[in-house]
Amino acid sequence: MNGVEQEWREDRDRLQAVVDNCTAVIYIKDLEGRYIFINRQYEQLFHIRRSEIVGKTDFEIFPHENAAVFRANDLKVIQAGKPLEWEEDAPHDDGLHPYISLKFPMRDTAGVIYGICGISSDISALKRAEEERNRFFNLSLDMLLIGDFKGNVTRLNPAWELTVGWTSAEIMSRHYMEFVHPDDREAVRAEVEKLYQGSPTISFENRYLCSDGSYKWLMWNAFPLPERQEIYCAARDITERKVAEKKLADTAAEFENAVASERGAHQQLKKAQSQLVQAEKMVALGQIVAGVAHEINNPLAFVTNNFAVLERDLAALRELLAHYQEAEKNLGADHAAAFDKAREHAEAIDAAYTLDNLARLLTRTKDGVRRIQIIVRDLRDFARGSDRDWHEVDLNAGIESTLNILQVKADAKSVSIDRELGPVPRLRCQPAKINQVVLNLAANAIDACPTGGRVVVRSRANGGNIVIDIEDNGSGIHPAIKNKIFDPFFTTKAPGMGTGLGLSISLSIMEDHGGRIEVESTQGKGSLFRAVLPVRGNALSV
Numbered sequence: 001m002n003g004v005e006q007e008w009r010e011d012r013d014r015l016q017a018v019v020d021n022c023t024a025v026i027y028i029k030d031l032e033g034r035y036i037f038i039n040r041q042y043e044q045l046f047h048i049r050r051s052e053i054v055g056k057t058d059f060e061i062f063p064h065e066n067a068a069v070f071r072a073n074d075l076k077v078i079q080a081g082k083p084l085e086w087e088e089d090a091p092h093d094d095g096l097h098p099y100i101s102l103k104f105p106m107r108d109t110a111g112v113i114y115g116i117c118g119i120s121s122d123i124s125a126l127k128r129a130e131e132e133r134n135r136f137f138n139l140s141l142d143m144l145l146i147g148d149f150k151g152n153v154t155r156l157n158p159a160w161e162l163t164v165g166w167t168s169a170e171i172m173s174r175h176y177m178e179f180v181h182p183d184d185r186e187a188v189r190a191e192v193e194k195l196y197q198g199s200p201t202i203s204f205e206n207r208y209l210c211s212d213g214s215y216k217w218l219m220w221n222a223f224p225l226p227e228r229q230e231i232y233c234a235a236r237d238i239t240e241r242k243v244a245e246k247k248l249a250d251t252a253a254e255f256e257n258a259v260a261s262e263r264g265a266h267q268q269l270k271k272a273q274s275q276l277v278q279a280e281k282m283v284a285l286g287q288i289v290a291g292v293a294h295e296i297n298n299p300l301a302f303v304t305n306n307f308a309v310l311e312r313d314l315a316a317l318r319e320l321l322a323h324y325q326e327a328e329k330n331l332g333a334d335h336a337a338a339f340d341k342a343r344e345h346a347e348a349i350d351a352a353y354t355l356d357n358l359a360r361l362l363t364r365t366k367d368g369v370r371r372i373q374i375i376v377r378d379l380r381d382f383a384r385g386s387d388r389d390w391h392e393v394d395l396n397a398g399i400e401s402t403l404n405i406l407q408v409k410a411d412a413k414s415v416s417i418d419r420e421l422g423p424v425p426r427l428r429c430q431p432a433k434i435n436q437v438v439l440n441l442a443a444n445a446i447d448a449c450p451t452g453g454r455v456v457v458r459s460r461a462n463g464g465n466i467v468i469d470i471e472d473n474g475s476g477i478h479p480a481i482k483n484k485i486f487d488p489f490f491t492t493k494a495p496g497m498g499t500g501l502g503l504s505i506s507l508s509i510m511e512d513h514g515g516r517i518e519v520e521s522t523q524g525k526g527s528l529f530r531a532v533l534p535v536r537g538n539a540l541s542v
Contacts, residue, residue, distance in 0.1 A: 025099070025120040028106060031078065033057045033071055036115060045092070045122075062091060077103045077116050088120065097124040143218070143235040149196055151175050154230075163237050165211030181207035181215050195224045195231055205238065217242040267488070392428045395466055395533075396421045396459055402438045403457060406446065415449045417442070420458040424466045425535050433509045434533070440502040441470045441517075441529045448474030448527065461535075465515075468531040477521040485519070506531075 019026050020040035028037040035053045043049055048061065058067035069088060077084050083104035089096040101120040105113045137144055137157045143164075146155040153176060156168040164179075171179070180188050184206040191204050201222040207215040222233040403417055410417050427434075438457075445455045449472050458469040477485065488504045503517075510517050514534045521527035 023121070025122075026118070027120075028115055028117050029057075029074060030115040031113070033059075033074060046090075066091060066096075073101070073103060074116050074118075077105055078113060081105055081113065087123070090120070097122050098127050099123060140234075143237070145233040145235065147176065147231045147233065149226075149229045149231070151177065151192075164208060164216060170211075179209045181209070183207075191220075195222055196226075198224055198226050200224065201233075205242075208235075390428055390430055392426050393431045395424055395427050395429075395434065395468075398431055398435045399438055399457060399459060399468070402435050403442060406439065406442055409443065410446050410455070413446060413449065413453070414451050415446050415453045415455060417446075418454065418456045420456060422458070422460040424459050424461045427466055427533060427535060429513055429533070430509075434513070437506045437509050437531060438468065438470070440506045441531065444502065445470050445472035445474065445527070445529070448472050448476075450474065464535050466533045466535060468533075469528060470531075471526065471528040473526040476523040476525055476527055477519070478523055482519065482521065486517075 022039060023041060025042045025045060026037075026039040027035060027042055029035055034055050034057055038048075038050055038053055042053075046061070053061065058070045061067070062070070066089060073084070073086050073088065083102060085100065085102045088099050088101050090099055091097075099120040100123050101118055103116050103118045106115040106117050108114050140157055141159055143159045144157040145153060145160070147153045153172045156171055158168075160171060161167055166179075177185060177188065188206055191201055195201060201220055204220045204222075205217060206220070208218045210216055216237055216239045218235040219238045220233060220235050222231055224231050399421060400419070403419065407417065442455065442457060446453075449455060454473050456469070456471045458467075458471075460467050460469075486503050486507045488501060507517050510531060510533070515532050518530040518532065519527065520530070
């Protein structure tokens with residue numbers, strides 16, 4: 001054996017070793033379908049030796065129906081003159097096994113086909129896995145979907161048609177975004193973009209169009225395979241859950257509204273009770289003040305009348321003393337002893353000063369009594385009428401009376417009260433209540449002022465309204481509590497110094513009169529409370 005032959009044999013043996021150790025079934029047939037060669041895998045799978053099969057056809061080895069398929073496919077390769085691939089079934093001890101077979105023509109050195117070579121791989125395990133996958137895919141109650149990165153749906157399971165009504169063909173023939181609710185499309189685009197970037201989707205929710213025109217809520221889990229440009233999705237119908245959540249939210253909102261309404265009603269009841277108590281107190285105070293004023297007026301009238309008599313009698317006595325002094329000049333020499341004694345007494349009491357001072361004392365006392373009369377009148381005016389009585393009054397007169405009552409409080413802190421009361425039209429109102437508003441606002445202004453502070457009270461007409469400004473240079477209101485100052489029982493005063501009802505009641509009184517109270521305040525510089533009252537009706541124009 002020469003060297004070339006030896007090398008050829010070695011190459012053949014190496015090729016035989018490779019073919020025999022391949023897991024696929026490899027065989028060569030001539031143009032009539034007779035086997036020329038098989039590998040060891042063929043021998044083992046079909047229990048036949050090479051020496052037994054060479055020269056035989058498939059019809060001599062396999063059942064006729066299988067052999068006919070093998071021969072038909074072989075002829076197609078010969079006719080086509082190129083490799084072709086099929087799935088073929090071959091009989092085993094445990095039944096038919098599916099094979100994927102690649103067959104290609106064998107050519108001699110001249111390029112003439114002299115046979116075919118087949119390479120077949122048992123895919124029964126893959127087929128079983130695919131069947132199991134398909135069984136799971138088709139039986140799953142979840143809606144399973146496979147799509148590509150272009151927005152096309154390539155596969156669906158039957159749960160889709162059961163849930164949304166569309167057939168698989170209808171869904172796959174349209175772009176996925178056509179089924180998304182318009183309000184959800186922006187969020188869906190953003191989520192799909194994340195999938196394109198390789199991030200999975202977990203529990204994403206959106207509304208999906210059904211065949212009947214309604215929408216159902218779907219929850220999605222999705223996983224991208226960028227290398228295959230595919231997206232695997234599982235969707236679940238959560239419409240009932242969303243409906244239940246909405247009902248629960250609506251119920252919670254209704255409950256919250258009911259609680260808020262009850263809380264508001266309770267607050268209104270407390271406010272009304274407080275206002276009723278305060279109103280009763282004001283009625284009682286008005287009755288007491290009116291009674292006290294009446295009781296004081298009686299002795300005041302008596303004292304005032306006596307002053308007229310005292311002034312008359314004092315003038316008569318002064319005239320009498322003048323006559324005695326004139327008589328002294330003429331009769332002094334004849335009655336020296338008597339006049340000396342009178343002169344000594346006159347000097348002892350300083351008669352001239354005493355007479356002059358008596359007049360001054362009477363004047364000051366008369367002024368004091370007149371001051372008492374003014375205070376009594378102011379108290380009567382402040383408490384005038386029942387809370388339910390509406391009268392047409394001069395508002396400035398009520399303001400004056402109220403400020404006069406507060407003068408003692410202001411004097412105790414050395415706070416000045418400046419009045420800038422302009423001309424205003426007569427106002428139909430409940431005078432006692434309006435006086436109470438001015439009293440509450442002005443008293444608060446005095447309390448807010450430092451020692452030596454200043455309160456300015458202004459009134460003016462503005463369109464169809466009367467405006468009362470009460471301004472102080474006190475501590476001002478902290479912005480954090482500005483929205484709370486009209487709440488019932490809210491107060492910044494020390495315990496026992498205030499009930500927290502003054503501003504709340506004042507606001508209620510103003511609203512009952514169709515008015516309002518405005519507040520301007522700068523912390524550390526002071527506050528301005530503005531009471532606005534419509535002269536006619538409840539319409540405000542300021």
